[in-house]
Amino acid sequence: MKIDTIGVQAFVAIAECGSFQTAAESLFLSQAGITRRLQNLEDYLGVKLIERTTRSMALTQVGAEFLPHAKRLLIELAGSLNEIRDSGRLKRGSVTIACVPTVGVRFLPRIIQAYSRQYPENHIKILDHTSAGVSRAVLQREAEFGITIAGSHHAELFGVPLIEDKFVLVCRDDHPLANLPALEWRDLEPHPLISIGQFSGNRPLLDRAQQENGVSLQSLYEVQRVSTALGRVAEGVGAAVLPGLALQREAYPRIRVLKLGNPVVSRGLVLITRKTAELSPAAEALYELVKSYQDNAE
Amino acid sequence: MKIDTIGVQAFVAIAECGSFQTAAESLFLSQAGITRRLQNLEDYLGVKLIERTTRSMALTQVGAEFLPHAKRLLIELAGSLNEIRDSGRLKRGSVTIACVPTVGVRFLPRIIQAYSRQYPENHIKILDHTSAGVSRAVLQREAEFGITIAGSHHAELFGVPLIEDKFVLVCRDDHPLANLPALEWRDLEPHPLISIGQFSGNRPLLDRAQQENGVSLQSLYEVQRVSTALGRVAEGVGAAVLPGLALQREAYPRIRVLKLGNPVVSRGLVLITRKTAELSPAAEALYELVKSYQDNAE
DNA sequence: GATTATTTTTGCGAAAAACTGATCAATCTC
DNA sequence: GAGATTGATCAGTTTTTCGCAAAAATAATC
Numbered sequence: 001m002k003i004d005t006i007g008v009q010a011f012v013a014i015a016e017c018g019s020f021q022t023a024a025e026s027l028f029l030s031q032a033g034i035t036r037r038l039q040n041l042e043d044y045l046g047v048k049l050i051e052r053t054t055r056s057m058a059l060t061q062v063g064a065e066f067l068p069h070a071k072r073l074l075i076e077l078a079g080s081l082n083e084i085r086d087s088g089r090l091k092r093g094s095v096t097i098a099c100v101p102t103v104g105v106r107f108l109p110r111i112i113q114a115y116s117r118q119y120p121e122n123h124i125k126i127l128d129h130t131s132a133g134v135s136r137a138v139l140q141r142e143a144e145f146g147i148t149i150a151g152s153h154h155a156e157l158f159g160v161p162l163i164e165d166k167f168v169l170v171c172r173d174d175h176p177l178a179n180l181p182a183l184e185w186r187d188l189e190p191h192p193l194i195s196i197g198q199f200s201g202n203r204p205l206l207d208r209a210q211q212e213n214g215v216s217l218q219s220l221y222e223v224q225r226v227s228t229a230l231g232r233v234a235e236g237v238g239a240a241v242l243p244g245l246a247l248q249r250e251a252y253p254r255i256r257v258l259k260l261g262n263p264v265v266s267r268g269l270v271l272i273t274r275k276t277a278e279l280s281p282a283a284e285a286l287y288e289l290v291k292s293y294q295d296n297a298e
Numbered sequence: 299m300k301i302d303t304i305g306v307q308a309f310v311a312i313a314e315c316g317s318f319q320t321a322a323e324s325l326f327l328s329q330a331g332i333t334r335r336l337q338n339l340e341d342y343l344g345v346k347l348i349e350r351t352t353r354s355m356a357l358t359q360v361g362a363e364f365l366p367h368a369k370r371l372l373i374e375l376a377g378s379l380n381e382i383r384d385s386g387r388l389k390r391g392s393v394t395i396a397c398v399p400t401v402g403v404r405f406l407p408r409i410i411q412a413y414s415r416q417y418p419e420n421h422i423k424i425l426d427h428t429s430a431g432v433s434r435a436v437l438q439r440e441a442e443f444g445i446t447i448a449g450s451h452h453a454e455l456f457g458v459p460l461i462e463d464k465f466v467l468v469c470r471d472d473h474p475l476a477n478l479p480a481l482e483w484r485d486l487e488p489h490p491l492i493s494i495g496q497f498s499g500n501r502p503l504l505d506r507a508q509q510e511n512g513v514s515l516q517s518l519y520e521v522q523r524v525s526t527a528l529g530r531v532a533e534g535v536g537a538a539v540l541p542g543l544a545l546q547r548e549a550y551p552r553i554r555v556l557k558l559g560n561p562v563v564s565r566g567l568v569l570i571t572r573k574t575a576e577l578s579p580a581a582e583a584l585y586e587l588v589k590s591y592q593d594n595a596e
Numbered sequence: 597g598a599t600t601a602t603t604t605t606t607g608c609g610a611a612a613a614a615c616t617g618a619t620c621a622a623t624c625t626c
Numbered sequence: 627g628a629g630a631t632t633g634a635t636c637a638g639t640t641t642t643t644c645g646c647a648a649a650a651a652t653a654a655t656c
Contacts, residue, residue: 003303003307021603030645037643039605045379053651054650055602062385073374077301077303077306087345088345329634330618331614351623352623
């Protein structure tokens, strides 16, 4: 059950060089070493592979049959090994990460651009998930790391805070609040709002903020996705409290975005990995890049 | 440029066992040894392949991608190596030999039968050649050994005499010589004979025999193959001096075979190999078998 | 046919490496 | 929190490997 390539390597070298001496040189070894290696292999196999005199050398029947296999195996092994080495040295390979939709749309693109400039060959796959889904994907190793909304940590996960995404009021320019200079949560109470459904990670944050500040907002309409809410606002149905990062400014010209104070409520975005994770070099590079964007966010 | 399977073997074992301890046992190694082997491989690759805590272990992204390749390579290598080992231990494999047509038809079949009983899996390929062709085939390694007519040895060839194939007179039952009790070469002089062409290894033997004994035979007809000569004899064209082994008794009912004395001329059959040859185990076995038939021939 | 020259094999001491056993650290179970 | 299990680490020993030099083998040459 003792498998070793060292002898095979010697065999192939000798066969290709046509001489022990040159083969030894090509393997940076003394000719005595080569002889020993081949002898060991032949002893193990119980068959001579190379027929040799001092003047000439030729493959045995068995040796000739083995050579192509041996060569191919060696090349494939070396290839695999080198590929992995490259993946480490050059941080090559593809990376799969998971994040909540907002992050994927607004936060990541510029980071990915920067990453692609540095590692043009690498492919990044982004899994859009709810905040719970991101944790799950990371835990199950579907993604090497994730970006999600701060909250309850799973014990095996390790989080690094990235940025605070402040909640803002979104309304159309003809909304009563549209032109107020400063806005507080209490100001919203009279106005019916479009709210985001249960599954979004934003909801618990908003509910708690209301409770702690004794504010009670009216939910007029409940939608599941931020983009839907935005559409309703644009249609004039009402205003909505949304995470600032979720907005794509250009999409609707008449929409106003107002800062909300007293208190400033925000959702923290965190970069999560498994505590014991060994990231692939390509992923490690992206991870570090994301971390470096910690503060220069909106 | 340093390729070695030992680490890869450890990696695969660990991945498959799901534990260092059991992997160590499966490789008949201590746990520390396994750890070391994997560490060496990982150091060489510059990448962690297995993510491990004392309690759990899982493949890294890179490791997971590598595992199937590694497994396949190892299996193929072990397979090739074992195949060769078997070829030695069980003398498995196919053998190619070269011989002159006569031998292939009359001398070899029973040997091959015996060989096949002992090594039913082995395949024997026989190359029919002229006597010069047999030498060439052996020298050029087309055949592992050969059986041909004794004569000039090439320096690199080594011959073992096998049997003496005596020349006989072949004639139809209505031929004047057909019923003579004993026959000498001189008796043939009055009769026109069918002779075998230049390329046959028999010709020089016959010519020399005539010269040495002052006998001069009449060549009526020259054909290239023994079987053709036999056909002509059967048609009543004349008699022929042929090597005894060449005859298939059953073929022509009216044909008589007469021993030729004074002198008895025979062609020696020799078993030839290259002097430096390393026969494959399967060939070696056949070689020895052929040699054992040295004397019990017709 | 003996000699020479070249190349492989072998012997041996030194060096490197791998292996083991014990111990340590971390995690999980009870 | 104690005990058990598992991988990592370390030191010491064994094994293997390597390179040099001498020897053996073989082809070429004279």
